Amino acid sequence: xxxxxxxxxxxxxxxxxxxxxxxxxxxxxxxxxxxxxxxxxxxxxxxxxxxxxxxxxxxxxxxxxxxxxxxxxxxxxxxxxxxxxxxxxxxxxxxxxxxxxxxxxxxxxxxxxxxxxxxxxxxxxxxxxxxxxxxxxxxxxxxxxxxxxxxxxxxxxxxxxxxxxxxxxxxxxxxxxxxxxxxxxxxxxxxxxxxxxxxxxxxxxxxxxxxxxxxxxxxxxxxxxxxxxxxxxxxxxxxxxxxxxxxxxxxxxxxxxxxxxxxxxxxxxxxxxxxxxxxxxxxxxxxxxxxxxxxxxxxxxxxxxxxxxxxxxxxxxxxxxxxxxxxxxxxxxxxxxxxxxxxxxxxxxxxxxxxxxxxxxxxxxxxxxxxxxxxxxxxxxxxxxxxxxxxxxxxxxxxxxxxxxxxxx
Numbered sequence: 001x002x003x004x005x006x007x008x009x010x011x012x013x014x015x016x017x018x019x020x021x022x023x024x025x026x027x028x029x030x031x032x033x034x035x036x037x038x039x040x041x042x043x044x045x046x047x048x049x050x051x052x053x054x055x056x057x058x059x060x061x062x063x064x065x066x067x068x069x070x071x072x073x074x075x076x077x078x079x080x081x082x083x084x085x086x087x088x089x090x091x092x093x094x095x096x097x098x099x100x101x102x103x104x105x106x107x108x109x110x111x112x113x114x115x116x117x118x119x120x121x122x123x124x125x126x127x128x129x130x131x132x133x134x135x136x137x138x139x140x141x142x143x144x145x146x147x148x149x150x151x152x153x154x155x156x157x158x159x160x161x162x163x164x165x166x167x168x169x170x171x172x173x174x175x176x177x178x179x180x181x182x183x184x185x186x187x188x189x190x191x192x193x194x195x196x197x198x199x200x201x202x203x204x205x206x207x208x209x210x211x212x213x214x215x216x217x218x219x220x221x222x223x224x225x226x227x228x229x230x231x232x233x234x235x236x237x238x239x240x241x242x243x244x245x246x247x248x249x250x251x252x253x254x255x256x257x258x259x260x261x262x263x264x265x266x267x268x269x270x271x272x273x274x275x276x277x278x279x280x281x282x283x284x285x286x287x288x289x290x291x292x293x294x295x296x297x298x299x300x301x302x303x304x305x306x307x308x309x310x311x312x313x314x315x316x317x318x319x320x321x322x323x324x325x326x327x328x329x330x331x332x333x334x335x336x337x338x339x340x341x342x343x344x345x346x347x348x349x350x351x352x353x354x355x356x357x358x359x360x361x362x363x364x365x366x367x368x369x370x371x372x373x374x375x376x377x378x379x380x381x382x383x384x385x386x387x388x389x390x391x392x393x394x395x396x397x398x399x400x401x402x403x404x405x406x407x408x409x
Contacts, residue, residue, distance in 0.1 A: 006047075007304045008064070008073045010034045010087045011054055011080035015041040016357055020289045021079050021282060021300040022046075028301050029074075029308070032067055034060070034090075057086055064090045075307030079261075079282045079300070084108060097309055099280065103256040107280040110190055111152045113255060117275055120254035123247065124275040126193040136173045139191035140166065146194040148227075149173060151180035151187075158182070158371045162194055162225040172225075175368055195267040195274045200240065201232075201283055202248035203291055204262040205302045205312055211252045211262070212314050213245035214299075215291045217283065218387070222328065226367045228375070231394065233323040234290040235387045236316055240268070247273040255280075261303040263287065286324050286381065293322035293352065293383050320383060322352075323390040325398065327378040329364045333405030336360060338377055341400040350393055353381040354401075364405055377403055 007029040012022050019041065025031055026045035033042055033049040042049075048071065052063035064076075076096050078087040084104045091098030106112045110127070117124040126143050129152065130136035140147050140163075149172045150160040159179015161172045176189045199219040204211050216238050220231035248264040255278055263283035265276040281303075282288040288299040296317030305312040329335070340354050356378040358364060365374040380397055384390040 004028070004030045005074040005308050006030045006032060006071050007308055008032050008034060008067060008071075008076040009046075010060075010064075010076060010078040010090065011036065011083045012042055013080055016355060017284060017286060018079060020286070020292075024292075024298050024300040025077075025304045029304050032071055032073070034063055034067065054083055054086065057089065060086050061090055061093055064094060068094050075304065075309065077260075077303050077307040079288075079303065081108075081279065081281060081284075084280055096307075097259070098307065099257055099259060103258075104280060106255050107257070107278055109152055110150065110277055111188065113277060114190075114192075116254045116256075117251060120250065122250045122254050122275055123272065125195050128191050130173070130189045130191050133170060133173050136189065136191050137166070137169060140169065143191060143193050146196075148192045148194050149176040150190050150192065151176060151182075152190050157227040157229060160227045161368075162227070164225075168225075195269050195276070197267040197269040197274075199265070199267050199276070200244060201287070202241075202244050202264040202266065203234075203283060203287065203299065204248055204252060204264055205299070205306065205314055206252055206257055206259050206262060207306050207311055209253075209258045211249040211257075213241060213248050214297050214314055214316075215295055216241045216244055217287055217290070220325075222367075228328075228367060228372055229285060229326070230328065231323065231325040232285060232287055232290060233321065233387050233390050233394075234287070234294040235321040235390075236295040236319045237321075237386065244268070244273045247275065251275050251278050259306045261288075261299050261306070285326070286379070290322040290324060290381070293381075294318060294320050321386050321390045322381065322383045323387075323394050324379055324381045325394045326372075326376050327356075327380070327401065327403055328366065328375050329377065329403055329405040331405060331407065332364060332366045332369065332375075333407045335362045335364055335377060335404075336406045337402055337404045339402050340380075340397075344400045348393075348397075350383050351380065351397060352383055353379075354397075355379050 050063040088104040114127040128139035201217045222228040263279040302312035382393040
């Protein structure tokens with residue numbers, strides 16, 4: 001038997017975007033997996049597993065108890081947005097340390113979070129719930145234009161749309177409602193004040209109620225009126241971190257979070273941070289991997305450490321920068337050609353990864369008819385000394401990539 005602590009991981013996610021999380025946790029812990037499908041790529045990193053319908057609370061709890069009967073777990077962790085609440089419920093059932101179910105529900109619901117931000121004086125955006133188009137119209141009379149409509153409880157910028165005048169409201173409400181009805185938790189739409197400024201996220205680790213901001217991620221968005229994220233950069237020496245860290249920590253505290261890793265999204269409006277939302281897990285789109293490339297800080301291991309009652313090591317060991325760019329087509333259609341100049345890639349050691357997630361013949365559908373799951377063809381990651389060098393390299397790679405679609409199906 002291994003002397004290493006055992007951690008239960010709920011829902012490992014897909015290998016492309018979350019494989020690094022499981023790999024990094026398994027480097028320090030023995031991992032038992034609770035998953036919805038029989039393990040494949042996960043096998044080298046786990047010592048045991050159980051398969052269950054993770055959207056069925058009773059089935060998830062039963063499978064978790066079965067695993068707990070075979071193993072003595074030090075903690076339980078998930079980096080899957082959709083399983084934050086069930087994992088908190090499982091932790092409570094197994095007597096393991098975790099944020100409460102109620103706190104996780106607050107993180108999952110943007111309306112609840114806005115209320116808590118206001119109560120605790122965290123600078124945020126004006127926000128009102130709307131169940132009908134009439135309620136949305138009344139909300140815009142209070143909030144004004146431009147405004148943002150979004151699902152109360154979804155993710156990935158799905159259903160999020162900016163409007164600048166009343167004539168745009170019916171289509172935006174329909175768009176946001178379609179996204180909201182994909183949620184299992186809350187199908188309401190929020191009408192919010194538009195925060196005009198650059199968007200960032202603050203990557204935080206909270207241990208015993210103390211939050212440390214370890215990195216700031218600068219966001220790059222696709223064309224308005226949508227908010228699809230097209231890329232991110234992380235710089236270990238970003239001067240913005242000191243400015244946004246206190247607001248991020250205040251937001252985490254306002255929600256009642258006492259432990260874990262948080263991905264705190266905000267916009268800097270006229271030089272002041274204003275909260276968008278707090279995600280109580282490692283950021284998506286490989287952000288945790290970018291943090292490690294830029295700073296050396298291991299967020300998946302930190303998440304497992306906190307879950308197991310250990311103080312995480314948040315000491316930077318690198319002082320560089322890293323960036324990712326998502327590959328989207330210029331127009332919706334059938335993917336006909338994709339590739340990169342291989343000699344260029346072979347002689348660019350700073351090009352850390354080129355990942356294709358769609359094949360020739362696949363349909364790529366951009367908003368408003370599609371979303372990030374239907375539109376992305378892949379991504380690539382680069383490193384550099386600082387943000388400027390990373391952005392320059394991201395642009396350089398773009399010129400070496402071919403991505404073409406043909407209109408129609």
